[in-house]
Amino acid sequence: YWNGNQPNLAAHQTASSMDANSVNISPLYVSPTDLHLNNLDLAAKGISTPLVNDDFDGDARNVFPTPGADEKALLPIDAGISEIFSPMNGQVVNEFASIPVQVRVTNFGTDSIFGNLPIDYQVNGGTAVSYTYTGTLAPFESDTVYLTNFTAPAGNSTICAYTVLL
Numbered sequence: 001y002w003n004g005n006q007p008n009l010a011a012h013q014t015a016s017s018m019d020a021n022s023v024n025i026s027p028l029y030v031s032p033t034d035l036h037l038n039n040l041d042l043a044a045k046g047i048s049t050p051l052v053n054d055d056f057d058g059d060a061r062n063v064f065p066t067p068g069a070d071e072k073a074l075l076p077i078d079a080g081i082s083e084i085f086s087p088m089n090g091q092v093v094n095e096f097a098s099i100p101v102q103v104r105v106t107n108f109g110t111d112s113i114f115g116n117l118p119i120d121y122q123v124n125g126g127t128a129v130s131y132t133y134t135g136t137l138a139p140f141e142s143d144t145v146y147l148t149n150f151t152a153p154a155g156n157s158t159i160c161a162y163t164v165l166l
Helices: 008-018
Strands: 080-087 098-107 117-123 129-133 142-151 159-161
Touching: 098 117, 098 159, 117 142, 129 142
Parallel strands: none
Antiparallel strands: 080 098, 080 159, 098 142, 117 129, 117 159
């Protein structure tokens, strides 16, 4: 199919022009005989259908359901960084250049978040640079956030951006 086997989901999506909304996530079951999910990685990644109102052991499906047989309850307050736009992976920058940091923050929870959301980032595991998001995020809504620039160090760097829920 589609010029042979594809090595991963992204290659399959490109070759087939299909499955744009698919995800490749290991469900991490409780055990080989207990097929309840042991994490929230698949939570809210399904599509709601009126034909399936509960999971295999009677738990009600969420508005944004978990794919598969086991529904996972969502956390009321759960925000995170869903994408780092800048700096881009593999971007070449000059040493001592001022580099903008731009991220997408997403509310993965079932309650709205009304500002005062700390967002931190670190370059090469150094001191965290803090920012407070003051906007409002409805459940499953995202926003682009511009954080404080950093000065590029010599050599390759890694950046880690994250929310700090209190």
